[in-house]
Amino acid sequence: NFMLTQPHSVSESPGKTVTISCTRNTGDIDSNYVQWYQQRPGSSPKNVIYEDNQRPSGVPDRFSGSIDSSSNSASLTISGLKSEDEADYYCQSYDGINLWVFGGGTRLTVL
Amino acid sequence: QITLKESGPTLVKPTQTLTLTCSFSGFSLSTSGVGVGWIRQPPGKAPEWLAVIYWDDDQRYSPSLESRLTIARDTSKNQVVLTMTNMDPVDTATYYCAHKEALRSHFDPWGQGTLVTVSS
Numbered sequence A: 001n002f003m004l005t006q007p008h009s010v011s012e013s014p015g016k017t018v019t020i021s022c023t024r025n026t027g028d029i030d031s032n033y034v035q036w037y038q039q040r041p042g043s044s045p046k047n048v049i050y051e052d053n054q055r056p057s058g059v060p061d062r063f064s065g066s067i068d069s070s071s072n073s074a075s076l077t078i079s080g081l082k083s084e085d086e087a088d089y090y091c092q093s094y095d096g097i098n099l100w101v102f103g104g105g106t107r108l109t110v111l
Numbered sequence B: 001q002i003t004l005k006e007s008g009p010t011l012v013k014p015t016q017t018l019t020l021t022c023s024f025s026g027f028s029l030s031t032s033g034v035g036v037g038w039i040r041q042p043p044g045k046a047p048e049w050l051a052v053i054y055w056d057d058d059q060r061y062s063p064s065l066e067s068r069l070t071i072a073r074d075t076s077k078n079q080v081v082l083t084m085t086n087m088d089p090v091d092t093a094t095y096y097c098a099h100k101e102a103l104r105s106h107f108d109p110w111g112q113g114t115l116v117t118v119s120s
Helices: none
Strands: A009-012 A018-024 A035-039 A046-049 A063-068 A073-078 A087-094 A100-102 A106-110 B003-007 B018-025 B034-041 B048-054 B059-061 B069-074 B079-084 B093-101 B107-110 B114-118
Touching: A009 A018, A018 A087, A018 A106, A046 A063, A046 B107, A073 A087, A100 B048, B003 B093, B003 B107, B018 B034, B018 B093, B018 B114, B034 B079, B034 B107, B048 B069, B048 B079, B048 B093, B059 B069, B079 B093
Parallel strands: A009 A106
Antiparallel strands: A018 A073, A035 A046, A035 A087, A063 A073, A087 A100, A087 A106, B003 B018, B018 B079, B034 B048, B034 B093, B048 B059, B069 B079, B093 B107, B093 B114
């Protein structure tokens, strides 16, 4: 089994850009797609990026995803930060056989 | 529009069996490529995938919990049922069901979740 490690928290000011990382400890990050979920307080998780860099319909193009094989990590970038972006963000991937793994989550604070 | 909603007991005692029902609309589990998964989230912690069932009755379980889980579908009622045996206080969590496509790696959308507390 593998683990996905995220920073516990990040913060940035409105209008700025923030990047949240997700590092895979074993196996290649590009061997299986990475997804990202946004969870606002009291709500269920909502998918904001799937298959590394695809945005579901309705998700603003301020949200983007990428993969960096050299660091074996994925990243979620949110530009033009808004107060409504304040939430917990989780990355998620698959072991290719029988296990869907979630990262520990990152709390984004919009100052 | 796809919607899912979880239902079941809010409180169970240690060693009891938990049975949760996911009622959904906007899709059919008889349609090729469709699946429903269960994910739980302990208070203040990250989500943990539990199980998934597909249109062809293919069932997959988290290896760490496989011995305690059973997932089943009722296509006529548009429902998926998850049972978890031998409940323990560490199983206290919000339990979510979510739509999944077989050829995709993500779960979308999720239900509103149901909080299950395990306590004597």
